[in-house]
Amino acid sequence: MTALKQEDGPAFCEPWQAQAFALANALIDKGIFTAEEWAQALGAEIKRAQAAGDPDTGETYYNHWLATLERLCADKGLALGDEVADRAEEWRNAYLATPHGQPVALK
Amino acid sequence: MPHDGHDHDHDHTEPPSDIELRVKSLESLLVEKGLVDPATLDALVDRYEHHVGPQNGKKVVARAWTDPAYRQWLQDDASAAIGDFGFKGRQGEHMVCVENGPKVHNLVVCTLCSCYPWTVLGLPPVWYKSAPYRSRAVADPRGVLTEFGTTLAPDVDVRVWDSTSEMRYLVIPERPAGTDGWTAEQLEQLITRNSMIGVEKARTPEELKGAAE
Numbered sequence: 001m002t003a004l005k006q007e008d009g010p011a012f013c014e015p016w017q018a019q020a021f022a023l024a025n026a027l028i029d030k031g032i033f034t035a036e037e038w039a040q041a042l043g044a045e046i047k048r049a050q051a052a053g054d055p056d057t058g059e060t061y062y063n064h065w066l067a068t069l070e071r072l073c074a075d076k077g078l079a080l081g082d083e084v085a086d087r088a089e090e091w092r093n094a095y096l097a098t099p100h101g102q103p104v105a106l107k
Numbered sequence: 108m109p110h111d112g113h114d115h116d117h118d119h120t121e122p123p124s125d126i127e128l129r130v131k132s133l134e135s136l137l138v139e140k141g142l143v144d145p146a147t148l149d150a151l152v153d154r155y156e157h158h159v160g161p162q163n164g165k166k167v168v169a170r171a172w173t174d175p176a177y178r179q180w181l182q183d184d185a186s187a188a189i190g191d192f193g194f195k196g197r198q199g200e201h202m203v204c205v206e207n208g209p210k211v212h213n214l215v216v217c218t219l220c221s222c223y224p225w226t227v228l229g230l231p232p233v234w235y236k237s238a239p240y241r242s243r244a245v246a247d248p249r250g251v252l253t254e255f256g257t258t259l260a261p262d263v264d265v266r267v268w269d270s271t272s273e274m275r276y277l278v279i280p281e282r283p284a285g286t287d288g289w290t291a292e293q294l295e296q297l298i299t300r301n302s303m304i305g306v307e308k309a310r311t312p313e314e315l316k317g318a319a320e
Contacts, residue, residue: 022149066129
């Protein structure tokens with residue numbers, strides 16, 4: 001049997017985790033998803049990840065959180081997968097085109 | 108030619124990792140569409156990083172230990188009693204307080220994902236979100252308690268509560284012996300986050316003294 005991890009660690013290990021956390025909760029607060037819908041979708045995402053070999057020890061929790069957020073946003077037509085991928089490319093190019101030390105902005 | 112000029116590193120900014128870009132892209136799309144407000148996002152992060160945590164739950168438990176009318180209120184309508192401190196949950200989320208006693212020990216889990224009483228305990232620890240805890244808390248609660256150093260007499264009834272998006276549980280641990288006359292503020296020092304999830308008991312006055320030395 002796997003031993004339980006007992007160390008706590010910080011609430012968020014990296015800033016993106018906090019941003020993903022806030023995005024989902026902002027959408028729940030606005031009533032765009034219900035809390036029930038969110039919990040079911042997150043539970044299903046964790047099961048899918050487990051089936052695909054994720055160790056599911058809690059460290060990858062925010063990866064599942066983000067995947068759930070992307071899936072629900074796509075299902076509801078808020079932000080489709082292609083739209084997000086295109087936007088990521090635009091951001092990547094914006095970083096590459098911005099001199100070091102300057103603020104990065106989309107054109 | 109890439110990576111050969113000394114000045115090369117200064118004419119661009121290194122893009123963030125793929126996962127950071129995914130979040131940033133989603134956020135910028137949702138903001139543009141008017142679905143989320145950046146200030147709301149910052150406020151949410153600030154609230155959960157700095158303002159909400161087990162210190163809220165400690166106040167609730169210490170008052171339950173010292174005020175019988177409040178304790179009854181927690182049993183009758185925990186959401187309202189907790190709201191009396193200004194600790195308000197999200198819409199549609201009901202709090203339930205479960206009390207430990209000499210013959211009853213309560214343990215909280217979320218077998219589905221990570222539902223947790225945020226308003227009183229903040230965000231859950233990593234182990235609460237892990238598969239071993241989620242499955243073993245139900246299959247072998249005494250084994251889980253032993254791993255946290257908590258041993259119970261064989262005749263104690265262990266009750267496991269599975270949290271959902273609608274029902275969140277707060278364990279009211281047993282008030283330790285030798286604390287007669289203590290104020291709520293003194294009692295708060297004995298209450299731990301883990302004791303309010305139910306994996307441990309509240310600290311004893313001896314343990315508190317030992318920890319301070």
